Amino acid sequence: MEAEHEYDSCSNSNGGFLYVKVMTDEQMEVLRQQIAVYTSISDHLVQMHKSITSQHDLSGLRLGNLYCDPLMACSGHKISSRQRWTPTPLQLQILERIFDEGNGTPTKQKIKDIAIELGQHGQISETNVYNWFQNRRARSKRRQLVSTINQTEPEAEIEVESPKETQTLEETDQVQFFQNLSPHRVKDMYIQSPDIGSYSSYFL
Amino acid sequence: MEAEHEYDSCSNSNGGFLYVKVMTDEQMEVLRQQIAVYTSISDHLVQMHKSITSQHDLSGLRLGNLYCDPLMACSGHKISSRQRWTPTPLQLQILERIFDEGNGTPTKQKIKDIAIELGQHGQISETNVYNWFQNRRARSKRRQLVSTINQTEPEAEIEVESPKETQTLEETDQVQFFQNLSPHRVKDMYIQSPDIGSYSSYFL
DNA sequence: GTATTATGAATGAAGG
DNA sequence: CCTTCATTCATAATAC
Numbered sequence: 485m486e487a488e489h490e491y492d493s494c495s496n497s498n499g500g501f502l503y504v505k506v507m508t509d510e511q512m513e514v515l516r517q518q519i520a521v522y523t524s525i526s527d528h529l530v531q532m533h534k535s536i537t538s539q540h541d542l543s544g545l546r547l548g549n550l551y552c553d554p555l556m557a558c559s560g561h562k563i564s565s566r567q568r569w570t571p572t573p574l575q576l577q578i579l580e581r582i583f584d585e586g587n588g589t590p591t592k593q594k595i596k597d598i599a600i601e602l603g604q605h606g607q608i609s610e611t612n613v614y615n616w617f618q619n620r621r622a623r624s625k626r627r628q629l630v631s632t633i634n635q636t637e638p639e640a641e642i643e644v645e646s647p648k649e650t651q652t653l654e655e656t657d658q659v660q661f662f663q664n665l666s667p668h669r670v671k672d673m674y675i676q677s678p679d680i681g682s683y684s685s686y687f688l
Numbered sequence: 689m690e691a692e693h694e695y696d697s698c699s700n701s702n703g704g705f706l707y708v709k710v711m712t713d714e715q716m717e718v719l720r721q722q723i724a725v726y727t728s729i730s731d732h733l734v735q736m737h738k739s740i741t742s743q744h745d746l747s748g749l750r751l752g753n754l755y756c757d758p759l760m761a762c763s764g765h766k767i768s769s770r771q772r773w774t775p776t777p778l779q780l781q782i783l784e785r786i787f788d789e790g791n792g793t794p795t796k797q798k799i800k801d802i803a804i805e806l807g808q809h810g811q812i813s814e815t816n817v818y819n820w821f822q823n824r825r826a827r828s829k830r831r832q833l834v835s836t837i838n839q840t841e842p843e844a845e846i847e848v849e850s851p852k853e854t855q856t857l858e859e860t861d862q863v864q865f866f867q868n869l870s871p872h873r874v875k876d877m878y879i880q881s882p883d884i885g886s887y888s889s890y891f892l
Numbered sequence: 893g894t895a896t897t898a899t900g901a902a903t904g905a906a907g908g
Numbered sequence: 909c910c911t912t913c914a915t916t917c918a919t920a921a922t923a924c
Contacts, residue, residue: 568900568919615901622914772904772915819905
């Protein structure tokens, strides 16, 4: 098992060597999900507990009053956060322009070219470009569909003063359902001191 | 880098930068402790919940699962039932294990067997299994290429394109370690267990 | 700070 | 096998 580690060696300030384990992105993602399991479990159980205590006022059952939010860093060290690409304004402008040119089918080679071109204006990968076009196409399609429905089914409601609401109904009830179920999104994980006994009041 | 991650940068063929995430042993240990905290938190909450429900038999608080819709009814909204199969954590675990066993070609008969086996843990069809393996294989392959590039020596290797890089794809010990800690994926876990007692199995 | 929205990314499925 | 699409998930950006 140990032999299968991959090590990158790099010298430290002491002149010796410090061995660090290298993880691939895929492994990091798996790890992140593993950790997220506990976040979800905790969130879920917290909610259940809240539901119960709100009905029965069983606050006396809580297990302590010490506080340490496991999500709050004592030292501010983030363990796992998936960094997601965000296009720069310039990149976005170029992407939109290409998209508007109508060549709806982004060829593999075209994606490569675009990625190279956008690479001049910030970090980007071909996958980013691919995803962007995928999402752009899908959402453009969806928006059109929604607006079509809105035309055939004109709302009697007066919403003239809030133009931004026109597209807020894209989210389905199912999404709302899940978000209600797990309001605490899996956010950045932090390293904290393993003071197990002190987290209880997190659930108040 | 201000975070705990250390990034080794290396240039790729696009002239951009790829980053390899590395962790020291110390960081791994802290991470392990962090996860242990979640284990304790969850365990703690389970006990709290048990102590409460044992006194009050709150059957109404059961959590819905994927193929049950009491919770959906509770929401008061029309929630169309999911049309797309989603593997349960247990199913996913089994699938991943089979996939890791390396028998790359899932025979027709094998798929049937797997489907039957997984049927014990939730709704599933042979097509689901087939599709899963197809996607898993393809995406693993694609990710391998990326991470292979990421793992290349940060030294001056200007290699533009390697012809079908080898796929020494083995989960490293780090990942194995965490999988032992929590062998389930996070996906959809909050809609899975219909009973709080089922959560016990999530805790090591 | 919390809540909401926009959007990058992951994934089951379909078509070739 | 591959690509593509629809849907969902998670998070950066923003509103509150």
